[in-house]
Amino acid sequence: MAKQYDVLFRLLLIGDSGVGKTCLLCRFTDNEFHSSHISTIGVDFKMKTIEVDGIKVRIQIWDWLSTAGTQRGQERYQTITKQYYRRAQGIFLVYDISSERSYQHIMKWVSDVDEYAPEGVQKILIGNKADEEQKRQVGREQGQQLAKEYGMDFYETSACTNLNIKESFTRLTELVLQAHRKELDGLRTRASNELVLAELEEDESKPEGPVNSSKSCWC
Amino acid sequence: MDQSVAIQETLAEGEYCIIAVQGVLCEGDSRQSRLLGLVRYRLEHGGQEYALFLYMHRRMAITGDDVSLDQIVPVSRDFTLEEVSPDGEVYILGLISGFLCAGSDVTVQLNTAELNLVFQLPFGSHTRMFLQEVARACPGLDPETPNPEFLWLSRYRCTEPEPPPPGWNSALGTWTGCARIGGGGSYLDDLRPNGKGLLVDQNSRGHDKPDNLLTRQTKSRSEMNDMIRCSTITVSDKAHILSMQKFGLRDTIVKSHLMQKEEDYTNIQNFRFFVGTYNVNGQSPKECLRPWLSHSTQAPDVYCVGFQELDLSKEAFFFHDTPKEEEWFKVVSESLHPDAKYAKVKLIRLVGIMLLLYVKQEHAAHVSEVEAETVGTGIMGRMGNKGGVAIRFQFHNTSICVVNSHLAAHTEEYERRNQDYKDICSRMQFCQVDPSLPPLTISKHDVILWLGDLNYRIEELDVEKVKKLIEEKAFQTLHAYDQLKIQVAAKAVFEGFTEGELTFQPTYKYDTGSDEWDTSEKCRAPAWCDRILWKGKNITQLSYQSHMALKTSDHKPVSSEFDIGVRVKDEDLYRKTLEEIVRSLDKMENANIPSVSLSKREFCFQDVKYMQLQVESFTILNGQVPCQFEFINKPDEESYCKPWLNVNPSRGFLLPESSIEIELEVFVNKTMATKLNSGEDKIEDILVLHLDRGKDYFLSVSGNYLPGCFGTPIHTLCYMREPILDLPLETVRELTLMPLCTEDGGSQLEKPMEIPKELWMMVDYLYRNAVQQEDLFQQPGLRLEFEKIRDSLDTGMIDTLDILSINNHSVAEALLLFLESLPEPVICYSAYHNCLECSGNYTASKQVISTLPTFHRNVFYYLMAFLQELLKNSEKNHLDQNILASIFGSLLLRNPAGHQKLEMAEKKKAQEFIHQFLCNSL
Structure with missing residues (x-):
């Protein structure tokens, strides 16, 4: 019997507060949807196992929110949140199709990704809340245009109606797998930082930060 | 057959053959049979040592006369016996064209420092048991245990004066080179078949005392069983570990869930099984078997073909192989249904009892976990002249066990036959893929097909009466006298099994080469010796018949065809079920990520003053999962919070649904005051509360600092003609940041004072009130008074000190603190x-x-x-x-x-x- 292994990836959900990142995550991992908005102040994650090309992939999806709104608040948290970029192999950039502002901010988020995320990180653009057609402020083609500009795949999703949720998560996972094909092939001989053998996974699943360590050790 | 008995007879007192297995020693192209015996020696001072004794032997060793010692390999520290090609894929199938060698399924390699031997051992649980025993015998790596010395083996040295082989001392029994010997010396004495001189203690042989033999054997069995029972997997249990497949815990859980939900993703699909049994009376095949094996129009999916009395010769009984095996295998293979191609899955034989399993080539991929075993119930209840062989396998998702048995003969021995059946049921044990699981027995299968010469006779009626009834085809009448029917009805045997209607005439006993009843002297009464029974769900018998056309034997072959409903995986449904399981596991896992709720996440400290403690608290309420929490460092910072802040406790452990109160303390001392005055630092911080294996929470701390004279430079204070708190924050900031050397830089500023007014206020107060104060500067002040002094200095309320008649010591201390806090x-x-x-x-x-x-x-x-x-x-x-x-x-x-x-x-x-x-x- 061939040695079975799991691959662990870390994906990150980013975008303005209120675009529905947590809802996307809950829908994808637990197939649940809660419309009430609870601000995430901090960083949360959930696990999900999917199979792509016959490889069992465990994905750890990180979700954070940089305070309810104010620009000042965002900046305050930025020094902290940027650390989470470093660990990600894939990033969802999420806006809300009923919020022009959240769409405009994608540019800022992309520049953050460019600045903090590791090279070769895979990105995908998500226009969420596609079910709220009557409140639409951002056209589908606008989303496609922006995605094209940045060379990203684009999905309009709805956590509420479960539109394109699985598709978009699977797609990003595929992209990450492709990008790490080489390491994956070499997986039998060694486990790199990004690709973690299942046995090691338990130890890896926390953003380790021993208080006494003098180095910055969030990554 | 347990051949350890034969070995035991050659051993000296204190030596005990734990287990023996017959294998083939492979050296280059040469293949030689060897009997491998694991021998234990109890040392006088306690403890024990082991050695592997290799014997040349007569084909089936029964007494000490049948074996002669070839070499001894001490089980020393560097001794290993390992399976080199794990027997995981049992169903590597030999197509009919290519004959696969049956038996010799497990290849093991014996290694010591100086020796490297390869053996092929017969497939099955006995070999596995042997390997486990050997592994257990291997000395641990515990340095406390002395190296085995193997002094007891000295007596096996050639007694004739010959040059000692390298690695051992010429002085008998004093092996100074024991370390080397322990390091794997093999006693390649020139022992050859005639080398009996080495086998000391010949008196102990008991080949003429079968009773003695039997008791000894029984004892060794039970002793062995005890050992097996108390065995645990240890590190040194190499053989065991080798065969163990390691799955992640998660995979194991997924598997068990899949098993539970099997019905959700499998469909029952019928497969045609051919089951045949033929007692060939020791004959070689003389005719084509197609009339028996291919009599129906439809090609069966599976063939289970059993023979009894394949070889009646002494050789077959005593020795393992017989040319008949190959002969019959070949003729069966050639007589299978011509409309399909078949793959041999397994051949198993015990003396004359042979069972063959074939499947259509296209089904081969769906056959797995094939195991075969034998149980002898013959002479002494162990020998293979009677007994059973069985093959178990997984076909798609259904487990199937096929048993071929030859039970005790003679009309009056039906109870013996019942006992043989029970023995076969209890002793037939199959290893599982996962060795940590207990072995499987026959009854643990979804489908059981039992065929064979069960030897039950027609009783009470005399021969002529029986023959007459047969002639009249009054089979119904005869059933009442059939021992098997009677015993089954009495629940004495084959409980739960079903047999089809016997609509064919008895298959025993004919004159060989004819359809005539036995005309020999014995003139045996006809009987339905050859039978096929089944147990399990979704089994439909299509036919049950004998085949009179075959005349090779004194029995006629019997066949039965079945449609058996087998659980076949629906790939789509399977995937769906699997996904559901994985999703529920993910959900469970996510629910097990620690999570807490915080009573407060934003903290504001208003008007923080120099050396004035402010405390805010909040509660961490844990969720359902025990969790460890800790405030962790932010990137590039050496502490989890700013120096003016302290969190108490900053780490801890929470049981489910328990809570803990956390205090945030703000305290500004001299090291931070200047920067807070200048605005270079602010009462502002973010705390990261990290849960081990869980999320991170961000807590926001904010507030404002009231500037004060403490921590403010001397020259800045001199330029502040007004109380510091009356000045706009901006002015305080600017003045604080003003460089020290601006002797006259303040041209646009008001004329500075000569000394800070705050200093004057304190010194003046002391001058007026405390010049005669005992122990001035040597007694502590009062904390509360310090705050009043600080406030009156910062607000310029000079009178306050006098009005409140502040303690001299407090003022003196404030003066010292003031000097100390100067940047x-x-x-x-x-x-x-x-x-x-x-x-x-x-x-x-x-x-x-x-x-x-x-x-x-x-x-x-x-x-x-x-x-x-x-x-x-x-x-x-x-x-x-x-x-x-x-x-x-x-x-x-x-x-x-x-x-x-x-x-x-x-x-x-x-x-x-x-x-x-x-x-x-x-």
Whole structure:
């Protein structure tokens, strides 16, 4: 019997507060949807196992929110949140199709990704809340245009109606797998930082930060 | 057959053959049969040693006469016996065209430092047991245990005077080279079949005493069983571990869930099974078997073909192989249904009892976990002249066990037959893929097909009567006298099994080569010896018949065809079920990520003042999962929070649904005050509360700091003609950041004061109230009063001190704190070393002081004057020059290197320096 292994990836959900990142995550991992908005102040994650090309992939999806709104608040948290970029192999950039502002901010988020995320990180653009057609402020083609500009795949999703949720998560996972094909092939001989053998996974699943360590050790 | 008995007979007292297995020693192209016996020796002083004895042997070793010692391999520390190609894929199928060698399924490699042997051992649980026993015998790596010495093996040395083989001392029994021997010396004595001289203690043989043999055997069995029962997997259990497949815990859980939900993703699909049994009476195949094996139009999916009395010769009984196996295998393979291609899955034989399993080629991929076993119930209840063989396998998702048995003969022995059946059921045990699971028995299968010469006869009726009834085809009448029917009805045997209607005439006993009933002297009554029974769900018997056309034997072959409903995986449904399981596991896992709720996440500290503790608290309420929490460092920071903040406790453990109160303490001391005054630092921080294996929470801390004279530079205070709290924050910031050397930089500013008014306020108060105060500067003040002093200094309410009649000690302490909190000490850091150097030289010292910036110089002389004033009252206040020099030396002169502990010499010099200004005129 061939040695079975799991691959662990870390994906990150980013975008303005209120675009529905947590809802996307809950829908994808637990197939649940809660419309009430609870601000995430901090960083949360959930696990999900999917199979792509016959490889069992465990994905750890990180979700954070940089305070309810104010620009000042965002900046305050930025020094902290940027650390989470470093660990990600894939990033969802999420806006809300009923919020022009959240769409405009994608540019800022992309520049953050460019600045903090590791090279070769895979990105995908998500226009969420596609079910709220009557409140639409951002056209589908606008989303496609922006995605094209940045060379990203684009999905309009709805956590509420479960539109394109699985598709978009699977797609990003595929992209990450492709990008790490080489390491994956070499997986039998060694486990790199990004690709973690299942046995090691338990130890890896926390953003380790021993208080006494003098180095910055969030990554 | 347990051949350890034969070995045991050759051993000396204290030596015990635990288990033996017959294998093939492979050296290059040569293949030689060897009997491998694991022998234990109990040492006199306790403990035991083991060696592997390799014997040449007559084909089936029964007594000590049948074996002769070839070599001995001590089980030393470097001894290993390992399976080299794990027998995982049992169903590597040989197509009919290519004959696969049956048996010799497990290849093991024996290694010591000097030896490397490869054996092929028969497939099955006996070999596995053997490997486990050997592994258990291997000495552990515990250095405490002495190296085995193997002194007991010395007696197996050739007794004839021959040059000793390398690695052992010529002196009998004194193996000084024991380490080397323990390191794997093999006693390649020149023992050959005739080398009986080496097998000492011939008297102990008991080949003429079968009773003795039997008891010994039974004993060894039970002893062995005990060992097996108490066995645990240890590290040294190499053979065991080798065959173990390691799955992640998660995979194991998924598997067990899949098993539970099998019905959700499998469909019952019928497969045609052909089951045949034929007692061939020791004959070689003489005719084509198609009339038996291919009589129906449809090609069966699976063939289960059993033979009995394949070979009646003594050789077959005593020795393992017989040419008949190959002959019959070949003819069966050639007689299978011509419309399909078949793959042999397994052949298993015990003496004359052989079972063959074939499947259509396209089904081969769906056959797995094939295991085969034998149980002898013949002579002494163990031998293979009677008994059963069985093959178990997984076909798609259904487990199937096929048993071929030859039960005890003779009409009156039906109880014996019942017992044989029970023995086969209880002793037939199949290893599982996962060795941690207990072995499977026949009854643990979804489908059981039992065929064979069960040997049950027709009783009570005389031969002629039976023959007459047969002629009349009155089979129904005969059933009442069929022992099997009677015993099954009495639930004495084959409980739960079904047999089809017997619509064919008895298959025993005919004159060979004819359809005539036995005409021999014995004139046996006809009987339905050859039977097929089944147990399980979804089984439909399509036919049950004999085949009179075959005349090779005194039996006629019997066949039965079945449609058997097998659980076949629906790939789509399977995937769906699997996904559901994975999703539920993910959900469970996510629910097990620790999570807490916080009673408060934003904290605001209003009007934080110098050295005034402010505390806010909040509660962490844990969820359902025990969790460990900790405030962790932010990137590039050395602590989890700013220096003015402290979290108590900053880490801890929470049981489910328990809670803990956390206090946030803000306290500004001299090291932080200046930067807070200048606005370089703010009461602002983010705390990261991290849960082990869980999320991170961000807590926001904010607030404002009220600037004060504490921590404000001397020159800044001089420029502040108004109380610091009356000034706009911006002005405080600017003045605080103003460089020290601006002697007259404040042209646009108001004219500065000579010394800070706050200093004057404190000194003036002390001058007026405390010059005669006993132990001034040596007693602590009151914390509450300090806050009042601080506030009155910062607000300029000079009178307050008098109105409240503040304790002298409190004011004195405040003065010291004020000096201590100065970011630049009264004697500037730059002058520090100069001062130390010229301490003792008053003129030079004064010279250094004169270089200080004006405000600092002013403050210095002001303080010195005040201290001299105090000394005038030393009778009352008990102060002397030394005390004051010591107190003020360390405050006015501070090492620029920071808080390092000063050396005594340095301290002393600082004191000396101040001392000069106390005893000389200023």
